[in-house]
Amino acid sequence: MRRVMGKRLVWAVLAGAAADLAGLGLIAAAAWLITRAAQQPPLAALSVAIVATRAFATSKGVFRYVERLTGHDVALRAQAGTREDLYGALIPPQRPRHGGADLLSRMVDDTEAVQDLLVRCLLPAAAAAVAGLAAVIVGLTILPLAALVLVLVAGLALAGLALPAGTAAAARRWAARIAPARAELAGRVADLVHGSADLAAYGADEAALRRAEAADEALAALERRQARVHAAALAGGTLLQGLTVAAVVLLAQGAQVGSVGTAVLALTALVSFEPVLPLAAAGERMAGITAALRRLREVRAAAPAVADPAAPAPRPESPLTVEVEDLVVRHSPAPEETRPALDGVSLRLTPGRRVAIVGPSGAGKSTLLAALMRLVEPESGRITVNGADVRDLAGDDVRELMTGLTQDPYIFRTTLRDNLRLAGPDAGDERLRRAVDDARLGDWVERTGWDAELGEDGRTVSGGQLQRLALARALLYDPPVLLLDEPAEALDEETADRLMADLLDVTRDRTTLLVTHRLKGLESVDEVVVLEEGRVTQRGRHDELVAVPGYYRDLWESEVLTRR
Template sequence: MRVLFPFLALYRRHAGQIALGMLLAIVTLLASIGLLSLSGWFLAGSALAGMAGLYSFNYMLPAAGVRGAAITRTAGRWAERVVSHDATFRVLQHLRIYTFQKILPLSPGALAGFRQAELLNRLVADVDTLDHLYLRVLSPLLSAFVVILVVTVGLSWLDASLALTLGAIMLAVLLIVPPLFYRAGKPVGEALTRLRADYRQHLATWLQGNAELTVYGAAARYRGQLDETERRWQQRQRQQANLAALAQGMLTLITGMAVTLILWLAAAGIGGDSHPGALIALFVFTTLAAFEALGPVAGAFQHLGQVIASAGRIADVIGRDPAVVFPAGGPAAGGDAALVLDAVGFRYPDQPLPAVAGVSLRINAGEHIAILGHTGSGKSTLLQLLTRAWDVDRGQILLNGQSLARWSEPALRAMMSVVPQRVHIFNATLRDNLLLGAAQADDARLAHILSLLGLDKLLENQGLDAWLGEGGRQLSGGEQRRLGIARALLHDAPLLLLDEPTEGLDAATERRVLDALHQLGRAKTLVIITHRLQGLDMMDRIYVMDRGGIAEQGSHATLMAEKGRYFRYHSPGGV
C-alpha cells in the first residue's frame, strides 16, 4: 500500500473536482434509496388505505416526493458521470506527465536495462491502471460509508434499534468483505499485470522481428510462446471474474438475509407501534436500496491488487537515480561554440570493451569537421558524450573552456542542435513539427528552410497545415531525416551535431543537404558523424575512428595524400 502514497499525493491538484464527483455520487445514491423507499411505503400505504382513504390519505405529497427523487437521481447520475470522468481523465493526464517527467532524465543511462516495449507498457498501460484507484476504490468506499451514516441517522427517527441494526450490518460488510477479497484477489491482480506486460512485449517483439523469425525457422516456436502467455493471461482473467461473481453472490446472500431480518424485526413493531403498517415496507425497501450502494464495494479491492502492482512497476522505473545529473546553475548560453576532448574514455555498463578509448581532439569555433568510421567504431557514442546523454569515464569534455558537467541542462541544450540517427516525427502538422526547433518562427522562414533542404513538395496541397500522421508515416525515411535537419537549423544554436544526416538520400539530394548545412552553418561549429564519403572535401578537418579511438586526422587533401585508412575508404571496396 505504501507504494501508492506518491501517486495519491498527485490527486491533491484535482481534489476539488474529485470531491465534487464523490458528493454527486452520494447524492445520487441517496436519491435512489429515497426513490425506492418512498415508492415502497407509498404503494403499501395506498393499498392499506384502499378506497376508504381517498379523502383521508395524502396521495399528492408522496407522489411529488417520488417524482422529485427520480429527477434528482437522473440528474445526479448524469452530473456525477460527467464530473467523475472528467476528473479521472485529468488525473490520468497528470499521472502521465508526472511519470514522463520522471523517466525523461533517466534516459538513456538508467533505462539501459529496459526494453522499449516494456517501458512503453509501463508508461501507458500501468499508468492507465492507476485510474482505478479513484473510480473503483476510493469513490465507492467513501460513498458507501456516507450512505450508511445517512441511512442509519435517517431511520433512527422512526426506530433507533432497527436503524442501528441495519447500520451495523452494512458497516460490517464494508469493513470485512473488501479486505477479504483484496487478499484473495491480490495474487491474481499482480499476475494479470505481469502477464499483460509480458504478452505485449512478446507481441511487439514478434511483430518487429517476424521477418527474421520466419527466415530462421523460429516463427512457430516464438508464436507458441506468445500463445502460452495469452493462455495464462486468460486463465487469470477467469479467476478474477470468478472472484467478482463470488463477491456479488455473497453480497446478494447478505442482502437477502438482512432484508429478512429487518422484515422480521419491523413486523414486531416500529418505534413502539405494534401495528406499523406501511412503515414495514419503508424499512424493507430502504434495506434493499441501501445495499445497492455496497454493490461496487464488493469488487473494489479486487482491482487494488492490479493498481498496487502497476504502481510498483512504475515506481521501479521513476525511483531510479539518473546516470547524468545536471547542476542548477553554470555558464550562460550564447556566443560561439568550441569543443575540446581530452583523453576521453567510456565503456557501456556490463560491456567488456570500451566504446570510446582515449579520444583527444580540438574543434575551434566555426569549424566544420567530420567524424568517419565503420559501424561500431564509436562515432555515435562520441556524439552521445558530447550531448551528455552519458558522462565520460575518463578524461573530460570542454565546451567553451567549461566542463560539460558544469553546464545546466537548459543552457547546454540552447548551445547545441542535434539530429540523431532516428528522427521522431510527431502526430501533428508539418508546422507543429518544425516549430519544435523555433517556436516563434513565421511561415516564411519555415518554408525557406524546407526549400533549402529539397522538401518543397511537402508544401503542396495543404502546405504547412499538412498532417504528418503517427511517426510521420506519410513521409519517406529521407524526408523524415531532412525534417529533423530542418528543426535543428531552425533552433539556431552555435553548435550543430548531426549523426548520419544524409543516410538514405540519393546523391543529388545528399549534395543539396550538405550545401545547405554549410551555407546556413557558415558561422556555426558543425560536427557530422558519418560513414559516407560525399562532401568530406568541404570539411575543415576529418577524424577517422576505429575501435573507439582516433586512427587518422587531417583535411581531405592531407589524408588522401597520406594514402592511409581514409584513402582506402575512397578506394573500391572501402567503407
C-alpha cells in the first residue's frame, strides 16, 4: 500500500510541476506572440507560437486535473490510514487519556492535517521549486546576465522560503493553542447538548453558556491572529512579486533585449510567482499541521494496558475451566501510594457453573472482570483457561472466550437490528429473535420494529429496555464464559427484580460470572463470592452466607427491610 501511495505521490508531484511549467510556457509563448504580432511579421513566423500557446493551454488543464486527482487520492488515503491507526489506538486494551470531545476533535480536525500536509504543503512546494527553476532558465536563455539570475532567485527565494518561514514562526506562537481551544469549545458544546436537562434542573445553564461563549471567543481571537498573519503574508508576497518584475524589466531595458524579449522576461517573472506565493499560507498552515500531528502521535503513543505475546498460544477449546489464582491488580504504578484493586483473589469457574460477585462500590468487582477480559495487567497471580495462562494468549482470543454485558452498555444511533448485529454480524432473523426472546424483549421488539432507529446512547429506550437489549447482544455473541457487570444498575426495584429473574433463568447451565449488588435470586447460583477492599472476605452459597455474620447477611437484611 505504501509503495502504491508513494508512486501516486510522485505522479502528483510530476503532474503539478508539469501544470506549472505549462502555465509558464503559456504566458511566455503568449507574450512573445502578442508582442511579435504587433510588429506585423508574416503569418508563418507566428505559427509555432500559435501552436505552442494552444498546446500549453490544453496541457495545463490536463496536468492540473491529473495532479488534483492523484494528489487528493493520496491525501485521502493517507488521512484514512491515519484515522484507522487512531481507531486502533482507542479500542481496548488501549487507554486514551483524553476526553470524548477532545478525541472527537483529534479524530476530525487533526486528521485533516495529514491531507493538508500533502495537498497544501508538499505538493505546492515541489511544483514551485520546478517552476522557479524553469523561470530562471527561460530568463538566462533570453538574457544571459548574472544580475537577472540574482534578481529572480532572490525574489523567488524571499517569497518561497523566507516568507513561509516567517509565517510559520509567527503562526507557531499560537497554532499549538488553536487545536486545544477547539477541543475546549467542543467539550463545552457537548456539555450543553448532552447535559442540558441537568443544567436546567439546577439553574446552571447560564454559567455553562457563559463558559461556552468564553471558549468560543478565545478560539475566535486565535483565529483572527492567524487571519492577520495570512493577510500580511499575502501583501508581502505581492509586493515581492511586483518589485522582482520591475527589477527584471529594468535589467532587460538596460541590456536592450527589445520589446519582445522584455515582455517575455517580465511576464515570465510575473507568472513564476504564481506557484510560489501560496507557500506563505502553506508555511502558516504547517505550524498548525505540526501541532495536529503531535497531538495524533500522543494518542497513538499511548501504551496499551496489556501487551499481546509475540507468539500467542493456541486458543483453548470449549468446554472451558477458568481459574483465578491469588490475583493482585493495582491501577496506580506506585505500589506504596495505593492499595491494590484486587489483593489475592482466587476463584474457579467450571463448565456450566454460575458464580456471583458481591461487594460494596470500589471493592474491585469490575476490575476482576477487566482482568478476565485482558483489559488490565495483573501485578501478580494468574488467570488460566484450561490450564493456559491468559498472558500467553492473544487478547482478542481471550475476549472471544470471556465477555458479555459491561456496566455501561452503549446503544448506537442505528437500527435495533444493527445494534444487535454488533455481536453477530452474520446472524439471521431466527437467531436474532431467539436472543431478544431470551432477554425477555420480544414483545417490545414487535411493537418497536426491527428497523426502528434507536437514539444515540439509548436515549430513545428506557433503562430496563437498554439493559435487556445489551443482554440480548451478549447472549447473541454467546461466549463460552458469560461475564455480566451490574446488569440491574440504575433500574427501579421492580424492573431490576424482573431483569435479574429473567437473567438467572436464561443463564441456567451457562458458565456465568455475575457482578451484582442485588441479592434477590442469588439462591439459584452455585457460589457467591464477597469482595471487600479487593479481598475475598466470604464465599459460599446464598443460604450459607445469610446464616453467618458478615457483609452479605447485613446487605441481605437491609434489602429485605427495604422491600417491606
